[in-house]
Amino acid sequence: MTDFDLIVRNAHVITASDIFDCDIGIQGGKIVQLGQALGTAAREIDAAGRTVTPGGVDAHCHLDQPMTPPTKTADDFDTGTRSAACGGTTTIIPFAAQQKGQSLRAAVEDYRARAKGKAHVDYAFHLIVSDPTPKVLQEELPELIREGFTSFKIYMTYDDMKLDDGQILDVLDVARQHGAMAMIHAENSDCIEWLTKRLEASGRTAPRFHAHARPMLVEREATHRAIALAELVDVPILIVHVSGREAVEQIRWARAHGLNVFAETCPQYLFLTAEDLGIDDSYKGARCICSPPPRDKANQQVIWDGLNDGLFTVFSSDHAPFKYDGIEGKKPNGQEVEFRHIPNGIPGLETRMALLWSEGVLAGRMTANRFVELTSTGPAKAYGLHPRKGTVAVGADADLVIWDERDFVLTNEMLHHEVDYTPYEGMRLKAWPGLTLSRGEVVWDGRDFHPQPGRGELLARGAPTLLPTRR
Numbered sequence: 001m002t003d004f005d006l007i008v009r010n011a012h013v014i015t016a017s018d019i020f021d022c023d024i025g026i027q028g029g030k031i032v033q034l035g036q037a038l039g040t041a042a043r044e045i046d047a048a049g050r051t052v053t054p055g056g057v058d059a060h061c062h063l064d065q066p067m068t069p070p071t072k073t074a075d076d077f078d079t080g081t082r083s084a085a086c087g088g089t090t091t092i093i094p095f096a097a098q099q100k101g102q103s104l105r106a107a108v109e110d111y112r113a114r115a116k117g118k119a120h121v122d123y124a125f126h127l128i129v130s131d132p133t134p135k136v137l138q139e140e141l142p143e144l145i146r147e148g149f150t151s152f153k154i155y156m157t158y159d160d161m162k163l164d165d166g167q168i169l170d171v172l173d174v175a176r177q178h179g180a181m182a183m184i185h186a187e188n189s190d191c192i193e194w195l196t197k198r199l200e201a202s203g204r205t206a207p208r209f210h211a212h213a214r215p216m217l218v219e220r221e222a223t224h225r226a227i228a229l230a231e232l233v234d235v236p237i238l239i240v241h242v243s244g245r246e247a248v249e250q251i252r253w254a255r256a257h258g259l260n261v262f263a264e265t266c267p268q269y270l271f272l273t274a275e276d277l278g279i280d281d282s283y284k285g286a287r288c289i290c291s292p293p294p295r296d297k298a299n300q301q302v303i304w305d306g307l308n309d310g311l312f313t314v315f316s317s318d319h320a321p322f323k324y325d326g327i328e329g330k331k332p333n334g335q336e337v338e339f340r341h342i343p344n345g346i347p348g349l350e351t352r353m354a355l356l357w358s359e360g361v362l363a364g365r366m367t368a369n370r371f372v373e374l375t376s377t378g379p380a381k382a383y384g385l386h387p388r389k390g391t392v393a394v395g396a397d398a399d400l401v402i403w404d405e406r407d408f409v410l411t412n413e414m415l416h417h418e419v420d421y422t423p424y425e426g427m428r429l430k431a432w433p434g435l436t437l438s439r440g441e442v443v444w445d446g447r448d449f450h451p452q453p454g455r456g457e458l459l460a461r462g463a464p465t466l467l468p469t470r471r
C-alpha cells in the first residue's frame with residue numbers, strides 16, 4: 001500500500017499569493033497533502049529545480065461553435081483540448097451560443113453533444129444570449145444559471161448576435177437577480193457598419209482596413225455604454241478582450257466611481273499590432289484579423305500596465321480558430337474577400353501560457369504570482385470554479401504545470417491545434433510547459449500528448465467569487 005497515487009517531489013510552487021517548496025501528494029485526482037518529504041506513492045515525478053504552477057484556466061475560447069457556412073471553427077473539443085493540454089491549460093470555458101430564434105436550452109444541449117466523449121481536459125460553458133425572449137429571461141436563463149451555467153456573453157456588435165440597449169438591460173437584470181457574471185463584447189455596431197461602408201465605397205477592402213473600421217473610439221463608446229447600463233441595473237460586469245488605452249480609461253473611470261467592472265485581455269493585445277494586419281494590401285494580414293483589432297506599441301504598454309496594476313482579472317486566449325487556407329476559414333469559399341467577410345478571430349489556446357510566462361515573468365515584466373492570478377486563479381474566481389480550479393491547495397483538483405525553461409523559436413509545427421498558422425510564428429520564447437497534469441493524470445509530458453478523449457468533465461459552476469457575498 002502506498003500513501004498516494006502520485007507525488008510531485010521537490011516542487012517550487014507558485015500560487016497567486018505564495019511561493020513555497022514542497023512535495024505535492026495526489027490521490028483520486030485531488031491534491032490531498034502539501035508537505036516536506038511526503039511518504040510513498042504509486043508514481044513519483046521529480047520537479048527539482050523547476051517551477052510548478054496551477055494548470056491554466058482559459059476562460060474565453062471558441063470550439064466547434066456553430067457558424068454560418070462556409071465558415072467553421074477548425075478546432076472541436078478533441079483538438080482544442082489537446083492543444084490546451086499541450087500548452088499548460090487544464091480547464092477551458094468556450095461558448096454555447098444561442099442562435100436567434102433558438103431556445104437557450106437547445107443551444108446548451110447541442111453544445112453538450114458536441115463536447116461529449118471528446119474533451120481531454122475539463123471544460124465548462126459560458127452562454128451567449130442573442131435572443132432574450134420572455135421565456136429566455138424568465139425561465140431558461142434563470143434555470144441554466146441554477147444548473148451551474150453561471151456566466152453569459154452579451155454582444156454589442158454582429159447582426160446575428162447583438163442586443164440593443166433595452167435587451168442588454170433585461171439580460172443584466174437576470175444576472176443581478178440570479179448572481180451570474182455578464183461578459184460584454186463592447187464595440188459600437190453602427191459606427192463599425194458606417195465606417196465599413198465608407199471604406200468599401202473607396203475601394204479600401206484589404207485586411208488591414210479591418211482595423212480602420214474598428215478604431216478605439218468604437219470600443220471606448222460601447223465600453224462606456226456597457227458600464228452605464230450595468231450601473232443602472234447595479235450589477236457587476238466583465239468587459240472581454242480589452243484592446244487598449246481608450247477602453248482601459250473607461251474601466252478605470254468606472255472603478256474610481258466604485259463600480260464593479262472587471263476586465264479581460266488577451267495575448268494579441270500584447271504581442272500584435274495593427275501592422276500585423278498588413279502594411280500594404282496583401283491578404284496575408286487576414287491571419288491576424290480579430291475584434292477588437294490589435295492596436296500599436298503604446299497601447300501594448302497600456303495593457304501590460306493594466307495586467308500588473310490589477311485592472312485586469314482575466315488573461316484569456318480568445319482562441320477563435322479559423323484556417324488561413326481552406327474554404328471554411330479566412331478565405332471563404334477559397335476566395336480572397338473584402339475584410340468584412342473575413343472570419344474574426346485568431347488561434348491562441350496553446351500559446352497563451354507560455355507567451356505570458358516567457359515575455360511577462362521571465363522577461364521581468366510581471367511577477368510569477370500575478371501570472372498565476374491572471375491565467376488561472378482570477379478566471380476560476382470570476383466564473384465560479386475556485387477553489388476546485390485555479391490554485392495549488394489541499395482539496396483542489398491536481399491540475400498542474402511543471403515548467404521547462406529553454407530558449408526556442410515558436411513555430412506552428414510545434415502546436416497541436418488544427419489551425420494552419422500561429423500569429424506568433426518565429427517568436428523567441430524562454431519556456432514551455434514540460435508537463436501538464438489534469439486531475440493527477442499526465443496529459444502532456446513535454447514531448448508527447450497523452451490522448452484520452454472523453455476524460456474531460458463538464459464542470460458545474462458556482463457563483464463568481466470575486467466579490468463578497470451576503471449570506
Ligand code: DUC
Nearest residue numbers: 291292318320344345
Ligand atoms: N469576439 C470574440 O469574442 N471572439 C472572436 C471574435 C469576436 O469578435
Ligand code: ZN
Nearest residue numbers: 185240241291
Ligand atoms: Zn467578442
Ligand code: ZN
Nearest residue numbers: 060062318320
Ligand atoms: Zn471570443
